Amino acid sequence: MDITESRQLTASLEDYIEAIFWIVSAKGAARARDIAKRLGVKASSVTGALQVLAKKKYVNYAPYEVVTLTSEGLEEAKRIIRMHEVLRDFFVNVLGIKSKIAEEGACKLEHNIPKPIFDRLIEFMEFIETCPRAGKYWTDKFIKQCNLKKARECEKCIEQSIKSFKKERTMTQTSREITLADLMPKEKGVVLKMNRRNSVTKRLADMGVVRGALIEVERVAPLGDPIDVKVKGYHLSLRKEEAVNIIISRG
Amino acid sequence: MDITESRQLTASLEDYIEAIFWIVSAKGAARARDIAKRLGVKASSVTGALQVLAKKKYVNYAPYEVVTLTSEGLEEAKRIIRMHEVLRDFFVNVLGIKSKIAEEGACKLEHNIPKPIFDRLIEFMEFIETCPRAGKYWTDKFIKQCNLKKARECEKCIEQSIKSFKKERTMTQTSREITLADLMPKEKGVVLKMNRRNSVTKRLADMGVVRGALIEVERVAPLGDPIDVKVKGYHLSLRKEEAVNIIISRG
C-alpha cells in the first residue's frame, strides 16, 4: 500500500547487519563469502539479503563488489550490538553462563526484547554492581554456588557482608571526589555530578550519563584523550576536557 | 528426507498450543474463533495451524469440531507456559515491569531461550529470594528507586540490612523445622531434607525439589490434600503424605 520503501528490519536482516559490522571492523569491508560463513548460510542467501538491505539503504552494495554499511546501517548495527552485549553481559556476569552459550542466546533474543524490559535490565545490572548489599562478591557467590551445586554458607557470608558494609561506609566518607579522567581502563565509577551544562552534557545525559549512573573506562588513548567509556551499554568516546567535568566516585 | 512426520514446533505453533491450552482450561474446548481472537489472526490462519498441529499429533482436530490438546500437546503446553511464567515473573518481580508488557515480552522470548540460560535464571531468582543479602526488600528497593528516578539512600538501607541480618540469624537459630504440609497458600519455604527415598521423591528431585530449593504453596485443597506447589517454575500437585516428608524452613 505505501509507495515508500519500508525500512523495517527483520531478525534475519538485523543479523546480517550485525555480521557486516564485525567483518568490516576486522577487515575494512565484507565479502559475501565472509558473511555466509559467519552466519552459517549459503552465499546465495547472502546475495538476496544484501539486495534487500541495499534497497533499504542500510548497505553500500553493487554486484561483485565488497560491502560496507551506510551511516544508517552503522546506526542500526550499533543499536543491535548494544542489545546483544547487554544481554550477553547479563548472562555471563550475573547468571554465570559460559561465553559461547551466552553469545548465542543473546543473538537469538536481541531482536525481540521490548524496550522497557531492556532498559530496566540495564538498570538492574547497575543496581547489582553498585548496591552495597549485592556487588561483585555477591554475584560471584551465586555463580560459585551454582557451579558447585553446594548449599550456601550464609553465616559466613553475612558476617563478611556486615564487615564490608562498615568498611565501605567509612571509605565512602573519607574518599575524595575525582573526575572521570582520573580513572584507569577497566575501572568503574558512579556519576556524582556534571559540572557543565551544554550540548555535550545533554547528549551524554540522553545516553544515560546522569547522577547515579555507573560508568566504566574501556580504553584511554596514549595522551589521555580521547577516553572510551561504557555507560548503559553504550560505547562512548569522550574528550578529556569533557571527562574532567564528570565528577564521579570510584567503585 | 526423513519419511516420519516432523514434530518440530515453530514459535508460531507454540503460541497456538499455548492459546489452546488456556482456552480449553477456561471453556473445556477451543473453537477456531476463540483462538483467532486470542492470537490476533484471521480464522483461516487458525484452520491452517490446526491442520499442521493435528498432523504432528499435538491437537485433536476434525473439521468444524472443537479442538483439544492431545497428551503430547498438553506436555508441550506445560513446557511453553513454564517458560512464559518464569520470564514473566522475572520481569515483574525482579525488574518491576508492568504486567502487560511483561506478558507480551515473555511470550516473545519464551520460544528462543537456551535451556542453560533458562535454568540459571530460575536459580538466580531463587537466590535473590532466599539470600539474606538480597530478598524481597532489596528488589523492592530497586524497583522503587527506578520508578521514582531517585538516588539510593544507602546509609539507611545498610543499617536496616544489618539489623535484619542479625534478626534473621537469631530467628533461624530458634526456628523449628516444619514440613511442607504446614505451609499456608502463598507461603514459601526452603527444602532442608527429604525424608523418604522412593520413586515419588525421585520424580520431585527431577523437578528441582532438592535441598536448598525454594518451594511455594499455591493452593491447598479443603481437607489439606492435595497441595499445589510451585518449584523451579513447575506447578506440582502433591499428596499430603508426600508433603509431610519434605522438611523445610519457612521463608
Next chain:
DNA sequence: TGACATTCTTAGCCAATCCTAATAATGTTG
C-alpha cells in the same frame, strides 16, 4: 422447518528466508 447469521474451511495470493544447481564474474598463476 426455513431463513438468516455465524463460524469454519478452501483456494489462491504474498512475503520472508532458506536451499540447490546452473551460470557469470573475478582472481590467480604458469
Next chain:
DNA sequence: CAACATTATTAGGATTGGCTAAGAATGTCA
C-alpha cells in the same frame, strides 16, 4: 594471456505463516 579456481549471482523451489474472498457447514429463532 589462457586455463583453472574461487566467488558471486541468478533461477527455480520449498517451507512457513500470514492474508482475502468465496463458499460450505452449522446454529438460531420465528
